[in-house]
Amino acid sequence: MVVGMIGFLISVFVLTPIYEASATMIVNTRQDQNANVTNDQLLSAKNLVDTYAIIIQSDRVLEPVIQKLNLDESYEKLVKKVSVQDVNNTQVMRIAVKDSNAEKAKAINDEIVEVAPEIIMDSVEAGSVKVISYPTISQKPVSPNVKKNTAIATLLGVLAMFGIAVLRHLNDNTFKSETDIQQQLDLPILGVIPTTESCGVRES
Structure with a gap:
């Protein structure tokens, strides 16, 4: 019990709370926009999610974010805070930014969502991406648990x-x-x- 109480006190009073801001975007192929979507087109869109994730976490997207927000941190430090994953193996991808400052996490994600689509379309001619939900902040810290x-x-x-x-x-x-x-x-x-x-x- 004593050790458990120590773990509780460390989690509450010592470890820095980390907040998360998340947004979702949907990936489309060029063909998706013109006709009924086929299984092959859906598969192609899902495959594009991994490519788009790499682009979103690249310096082409994050460096402009750093400059726009005047962040006092390097690309190498910022990229560790950004994660991109597909949602349940679908065309939808979730972009999350973690930071000890909740408002800062949201501001970074806002800029990513603003900058990423244009750079993605410029880099990959096979498809496009649209925002489904704009960044929102988690009400409670995501860590420590x-x-x-x-x-x-x-x-x-x-x-x-x-x-x-x-x-x-x-x-x-x-x-x-x-x-x-x-x-x-x-x-x-x-x-x-x-x-x-x-x-x-x-x-x-």
Whole structure:
């Protein structure tokens, strides 16, 4: 319990809360815009998601974001905050930005959503991308996970206590009974001193 409480306190008062702003965009092929969408076109659009993710995380997109917002951080640092994933293996991709400042995370994602479509269409002639939902901020920090950290700390504490108990048992060389003496020293038992309870003597 003590270790679990320590994990809880560290998560709440020591670790820096990280917020996330996320947006979604849909990937289309050129053919999607003109006719009924076929399975091949859907597959092609899904394959484009990976390509678009690389472009969104490239310096062609993020460097203009840094300049526009006048961010005091390098491309190498910013790209670690940006993630792009497809949503349930569909044409939709989710762009997320994490930062200790919630408003900053949203501002960065706003600029990415603004800059990315033009650069994507300029780089990949096979398709296009449109915004489905604009960046929104998570109401609660996405990390640290207080419940998870507390549970892990509690589990580690229990395992540590169990390990200490096992080690103490293995290193305990004291005799607990006459049987222990016979087994370990191979000596016969000549007699046993009985234990007696101490009695108080009342003086007259």
